[in-house]
Structures are given as C-alpha cells and as structure tokens.
Amino acid sequence: MTDATTHLRTEIGQQAEVIGRLVEASGPLRERMRATFAATDIDHVMLVARGSSDNVARYGQYLLGITCRLPVSLATPSLQSIYGVAPRLDRSLVVAISQSGRSPDVVGVLASGREQGRPTIAITNEPASPLAAVADHVIDLAAGEERAVAATKTYTSSLVAMALLAVALGDPAEAPKRLRDLAELPEVVEAVLAATPVELADRLVDTRHLLVTGRGLNYATAFEAALKIRELTGTVAEAFSPPDLLHGPIAALEAGAAALVIAPTEPSVASQRELVPVLRERGALLAIISADQDLLQAAALPFPLVREPAPWLTPVTSILPAQLLAARLASVRGMDLDRPTGLTKVTETR
Template sequence: MSATTSAEHEEHPGRIMSGEMAQQPAVLRRILGEGAPRIREVASAIAAKKPRFVLLTARGSSDNAALYAKYLIEIRLGLPCGLTSMSTTTAYGARPSLADVLVITVSQSGGSPDLVASTQAAREAGAVTLAVTNNPDSPLAAVSEFSIDIMAGPEKALPATKTYTASLMALHLLVEGLRGGEAPAAGRLPELAGRILGRQDEVRALASRYRFAERMVITSRGYGYPTAREAALKLMETSYIPALAYSGADLLHGPLAMVDNVSPVIAVVPDGKGGKALQPVLDRLRGRGADLFVVGPAPQVEAASAGFVLPTEGVPEELQPILEILPLQLLAYEVTIARGQDPDAPRALAKVTETR
C-alpha cells in the first residue's frame, strides 16, 4: 500500500467498503435491466438439456450465495441439489459420473484455481457447467459451457458486499428462467435496497451495543439461513469477532447451551415459512434471556432486545435475502469502525483464494 493510500485509510477508514455497499441499488437495477435478457437466454438453453440434479461449487461469500441457490432450486424447481466437496476432485482425484448434472460455479473473481479445476473436471465428466461470476473474461468462464456476468463492476474492498447481492439476484433470475417464468417482484428491490442503506445512522446506533462483544451467534431458517452465514462471515473478516452461524434447528441441538445474556444473538427472521419455522427458536432464546437482535418484520423486532425492521411487505420470501443482508453489512462495517479498526484492511485476507 502506498503512503498516500495508507494516509487515506487512516483518515477515512472503511471508505471503500462503504462506497461499494452504497452501489448495490444501482447494481441490482443493472442486472434487472441489462443482465436479465442474457440470464433468460442461458436459462432457456440449460432447461432444454433437462438436468436431473444440480451441484453448486463456491468458496467464501460465493458459497453463501450458492447455498441460497440451493434453497431456490430445491423449492422452486423441485430438483435435488448438493454442494460440491471440491477436494474430492482437486486433492483426491475423484472423477464421478456427472451426465445430466448441472454444475453451477459461483465466484466473484472467477480465478480461484480449485474452482477452475473442479469445473473443468465436471465438464470432462459430462456435466452441464455454468459460471456465475463478476469477471466474464475469467479462467472460470473460459472452462464453463455457459456463463453469467453478475455485472457488479470492480470490487476493491476485501469484504464482498455488492458482488454478494448481485450473485443472489443473478441466481434468482436464473432459477426463474429455468422455471420458464420471470421475476416481476424483483423490480422493487433496488428502491427498497436504497431505503435500507439510507438508514445507516440507525445501524450505527445499534452497533454501539456490540462494540465490546467477544463473540456472536447468528441464526435463521429457510431462505434466511444463507444470510446468517454471510453475516457471520462479514463480522469475522472485518471486526474479527468470532461469529457462529447456525440453522435454528441445529442451534437447538446442543449449541443453545452456550447462549447467555452476555453474548449477542442475531436472528434473521424471514417474513414467511422460514420465520414461522424459526419461532420456537426465538421463544427458547427469549426464555434464556438472550440479548436478541432481530432483522425482520416489525412484530419480531418489537419482541426482541433490539433490531432492524425490514420492509418486506409484498416481497416474496425467496427474494428477501437480497434485502436481509444489507443491514448486516452495515452492522459489520459500523461495529468495525466502533472498535477502531479499518474494514478496508482486514488482516491476512486476499480477494482470490489460492487453494487446491
């Protein structure tokens, strides 16, 4: 880092991450306008091949986006769907038969060697391969039969923000395209995203509660679970707070024992079936006196210790994750700033992970 850049970071810590978070409404609008026709075209070509099974391949934030796609594919398409264990191919040399299988690889950079190698092996094994990436000229796109550009523009901050929500939107449009339909409700999201991001002062006040937190637990169910995982990742890679993400069902199977009135619990409560499934977990958490922070509908926030009311009226549950993560990105940013750290310079992190 140059002396000038270093001075800018000291004067305005987090300016890159903040700027990229603010771009998200425009990125979502771009995908819906410029990107949707290409996504529909790719979806139609893939649907014609009639895949019988879907495998998702990703790392980091893209892995959480892939988990969101898993829910979409299983619920909206009724297709069995799994997450790839890449080391079975890249480290152990396994070559499973993948005829009639759709392999979707999600990667912001499209340059991670293990993702490229795994996708190449899948194609050689007979899979239909699709790259969902922010770099249409990447090695990943080159080895894939099909590719989708998430159109987020250059992302310089190490914590992924706009590429995450762009990936969610692209994957949603893909799945709707595979169903032979469109996604009219998605058109509201850019405006709603702008409204949420405009409430940063509200999040800053909430963040002061967690400045000295030693750990956090984040939970959800259904479509909200990928959001919980992504929020935990954002908190850990910016503020270095150990953040554990659990499905609400898994939280009740043992980890609930570590919850007390000191360590904060963040609950992502979808407005729909996922939120109803999470209700017994919320009841148990309140019964244990947990410091409960809720992102979700107003009645759930009012029943918690603190929270952020999400504008979900008229937004289908499967689209809510694109909005749910926004206040949690802001929270990670504001907690990091409150702790005197720079979210633009998390230690020991790199944009492209060189794993095999």
C-alpha cells in the same frame, strides 16, 4: 477512519444500482440458458463455490429446490483437488460461483462438468477469468471493481444471478411474475439501506462471541452475516439454523451473550418466532432483523426491514442490515474496514 469514508461503505451503497443493471441486462442470457436447459436432460444441480460465494450456493440449494423442484447439492472440490477423484455428473447442471473466477479448485469442478459433457454456468465478476473460460454460459455480475476485501455488492449481485438462473430453469409460466419481483429489488434495497439504524451496533462493541440464526432461504443469510461480522470485526460469530441450535449448541449460550436473529417475511420465520423466547430465557442480548413487529419488540437491538421483496428474494435484502452492522462495529473498534488483518481479496484455494 470512519465507515462513511471507506471503499466498503461506498460499495454497500452501490448495491441497488448493481442489482438493477444486472436484472435489466439479463434477458438475452436467460433465453440462451433456457434453450440449453430445454435441450438437456437435467435432474440435478451441482453448485461449487468458496467463501461468500458458498453462501450464495446455500441460497441456491433452497431456491432451486423450491422453484424448480430439483435436488441441489454443494460440490466437495477437495475430492478432485486433493484426492484426484472427479464425481460422476450424469444428468447434472454444474454451476460455479466466484467473484474473482480464479480459485483453482472451483475452476476444476466446472471444468470436470464440461469434460463430462454437462452444461456449465459461471457466476462471476470477472468474465475473462479462468472460471469463465470453462463455462458454457457466464452470468457477468458487472458490479465494477470491488476494492474492499469483504464482499458486499458482489455477494448480493450473485444472489440475484442465482435468482435469474432460477427463472431460466423454472416454469416459464411463472417467469413474468418473478421478473417483476426482481425489477422491484433496487427500490427495496435503497429503502432498507437508508432506514437501518446502524448506531445500534455500538451496543455490541464489547461482544466477542455472537450467535447468528437463520433458516430456509435465509440460512444462507445467517452464514453470510456471521462471515461479514467475523472478518470485519474479529468477533467470533457462528451461524446456525434454529433446529440445529436447539440440538445441543445452545447449551454454550450464557447470560450476556449476544444473538443476531435474521427473520424476514418468508415461511421460515415461524422457526425464528419459536426460538426468540428461548434465547431471551437464556439471557441473550437480542439483535433482530425483521419486518415482524412482535419480533422487533422482543429485540434489544431491532433492525426493521421497512420494505421487503417477494419472499423468494428476501436474502438479498435481509443481509443489508448485517453488512451495515458489521461495518459500523468495525469502525467503532477502530479497525480497517477495507483491509481486515490477514485477509486478501482473492484466495486461490486448491
């Protein structure tokens, strides 16, 4: 089986179309959400998700903090589902992210927000799901059926949904520019997918432990890249921010180990520039996703971002080479790209 004939590879290739459709259809919903926010006391955003959607929430933590100057926290669903304690959500906007909308613990947090009279939003690919039923507003990804277990088009479209939420919640004066940025995304996605040198992934065929780094807006990208590589290839992939890595875990990095550095053009790239010499000194095989020519020249496996969106949207495109890398590596190892061993498409956690 080759990656070119799988549902996964097809769905990776559909991402530009899905993103374009979502942005084009978003106008009426953005206005309804803006009206709700203007009439509501919101001083805080609570995000709840699992799996790949949790990485969308990590993006939301930074994005909403940057664009709306709001404190953003990730919910702890087990407080409610295991310990029976619902947190007070005074003055909070509660946002749940789930491609299936069927995980009971995620639904429970959103339902608690609604019971407490707080505005609730569901980001989901299933507008008839239990999650959507307890939301005041539903951002329907409309990505079409995702048949591969590993999320690709629902992940990037969820990132775009979070970006649309930031537009609705943020300064109205900035909205026209941000919408222009979003409208350019499909072309950028197509360019990055077409130009990624996937064959470089073959050099990682014997790698069993991979370090992945990202920071700021792309901290989420590091976690999602590690998850895709781990679930598709069985590689033990771990994500860190550069500061966290340097505070101890780097001690386990031995010569011959591999590292994937995610460094698109946004303010956090400075940390990656400082980290790369340290990784090289420790003998790591470096794969780097970036548009920075100096960083790419330092890489054994350079994955150039031939086009980039506005900095606030870089997580949408910086994950694309990692998706392709994971798919190629799984294919070379002879693994089933659509149904990784022991995984299912929907995981209903409680």
